[in-house]
Amino acid sequence: MLFVDVVTTSAAVSATRSRLAKVEALAGLLRRAGDQVRAVVSFLAGSPTQGRVGAGWRTLVELRIEPAGEASLTVERVDAALGAVASTSGKGSAARRTELLGALFGAATEAEQRFLLHLLTGELRQGALEGVMLDAIAAAAGVGKEDVRRAFMLSGRLPDTAEAALTGGTDALAGFGLTLGRPIRPMLASPGESLADALGMGPCVVEYKLDGARIQVHKDGDDVHVYTRTLREITGAVPELVDLVRGLPCRRVVLDGETLALNDDGRPRPFQETMSRFGATNERELLLHPYFFDCVHLDGTDLVDAPLRERNTALLRAVGEALVIPGALEPTEERAEQVLADALDAGHEGVVVKALDSPYQAGRRGKAWRKIKPVHTLDLVVLAAEWGHGRRTGYLSNLHLGARDPDGGPYVMVGKTFKGLTDELLAWQTTEFPKHETHRTDWTVHLRPHLVVEIALDGVQTSTRYEGGVALRFARVVRYRPDKDPPDADTIDTVRSLLPAPAG
Structure with a gap:
């Protein structure tokens, strides 16, 4: 398959807002992909099959190679070339x-060069097209959507999911199971309107929502x-967690939970201090304490499809009460x-209300888990920053904030803010943002979508100022989220759901 077919399909998908049209375009390409389906899906999902290939942003933008006049590159050749780049060391x-x-x-045309640059710098960001891609895989293979989603979950x-669906159909998809040492996507909670409303879902458990980092x-x-919420392995950076888990009274287990650094009085230390351990290559003095809230495998029994009530019983058997959230x-x-x-008094964010009859829906942000926090926050992507005035002169300050298009379009701007930025954050932004710069004007530095920031707000209002038709009210920076990638950001639909209900 020619690489230009991937590039053309990507452009067609980006150019339409119709989900059906996106699915049809992707499915048509997948049917023709043959033995290159893994590479095709990887490219369209925004990441080479090799993951990061070791080429930095500066190296790529400074290549300035004259493009080829005609498209001749094949998917196979591109994949092999990126493999060679990734394996180069020493x-x-x-x-x-x-x-x-x-x-x-x-060897690439101008359009192919542009696609490669976006692919290798993380700007393609069609990871946000995940749901559309899963539907396209199902359509291309002629199999059920839920069969595809379950295989991807596991x-x-x-x-892997696409190759199984297109080569072996439903039987191959059914062959996916929970495998120890292969992380599954975490189940996520949706924002709840109120505690009383969340309790109305029926039999449930109410747990602290810790201000920590998700671990599996x-x-x-x-x-x-040990893995992060983005499935990145951090085992070598958290030896105290490894030692603790080795000592658990079970032989085989898969646990979901949070870890955080605590003060001597048991209160959580700042989130950034917990996250500092995740980038470490060796043990540091700052110790992490885990709290587990789910068990999806115990001593030979998979529990993904079991109700939460049953998983909770398994969790207590696996870790004991002291380590349960x-x-x-x-x-x-x-x-x-x-x-x-009690959760708020202890310095945590709020609570999560979970339906006891719900299975573990990996990768889903459904209604079975609802997070209740007194201050509402959104995870948004930094699209640009303006140079500051007054005491902020010389610093990149006012942030342009974008919500994710759930169908893979460009990020949708929903507001600006410099509120909540400390002197330390202003200095960090001014140093960090140019590393992700795409272009600038006299007053504004525009960034590729890479950095996720948690924003507190008092609400949302309709607005003609921004393309999404909504704007944040009294937005302020809480913290940056290095544990999240742009595809983990909140969608424009989530932002719009915060609009006040019409009167009457």
């Missing part, structure tokens, strides 16, 4: 990578692996209010 590796990339870009990888732990005897099972409204108050 003395002289930077020069060798530049040489390999130069040869690849020299594999965590779109290329796999244990098979003494073999332990605090909360209350089937509480009265008065008891639930007390759990929320």
Whole structure:
């Protein structure tokens, strides 16, 4: 398959707002992909099959290679070239990578060069097209959407799911199971309107919503692996968690939970201090404490499809009460209010209300889990920053904030803010933002979508100022979220859902 077919399809998908049209375009390409389906899906999803290939933004934008006049590159050749770049290491590796990339870009047309640049710098960001891609895989293979979604939930990888669907159909998709050492996508909570409303879902458990970092732990005897919410392995950076899990009274287990650094009085330390451990290559003095809230496998039994009530029983058997996140099972409204108050008093964000009859819906942000926080926040993408005035002169300050288009279009601007920025954050932004710069004007530095920031707000209002038709009210920066990628940001639909209900 020619690489230009991928580039053309990507452009067609980006040019339409119709979900059906996106699915049809992608499915048509997948049917023709043959043995290159893994690479095709990887490219369209915004990441090479090799993941990061080791080429930095500066290296790529400074290539400036004359484009080819005609499209001749094949998907296979592009995939092989990127594999060669990724495997290059040792003395002289930077020069060798530049040489390999130069040869690849020299064989690419202008449109193909542009696609490659976006792909390798993370700007393509069609990871946000995940739901559309899953529907396209189902359509191309002639299999059920739920079969595809379940296989993806358990594999965590779109290329694996697509290859199975298109080569083996429903039977191959059914062959995916939970495998120790292969992380699954985490189940997510939706914002709840109020505690009383969330309690109305029926039998439930109310748990603290900790201000920590999400972890997924796999244990098979003494073999332990720890993953982040983005499925990145951090086992080597968290030896205290590994030692603790090795000592659990079970042989094989997969746990979902949070970890955080605590002060001597047991209160959570700032989120940034917890996250600093995730980038470490060796043990530091700042120790992490885990709290687990779900168990999806225990000693040979998969529990993904089991109700939460059953998974909770397994969780207690696996880790004991001391490591289970605090909360209350089937509480009265008065008891639930007390759990929320206790969580806030302890320095946490709020609570999560979970339906006891719900299965573990990996990768889904459904209504079975609802987070209740006194201050509403959104995770948004920084699109640009303006130079500051007054005491902020010389610093990149006022942030342009974007919500994710759930169908993979460009990020939708929903507001600006410089509120909440400390002197430390202003200095960090001014140093960090140019690393992600695409272009600038006299007053504004525009960024590729890379940085996720948590924004507190008092509400949302209709507005003609921004394309999405909504604007944030009294937005302020809470913190940056290095544990999240742009596809994890909140969607424009989520932002619009916060609009006040029409009167009457």
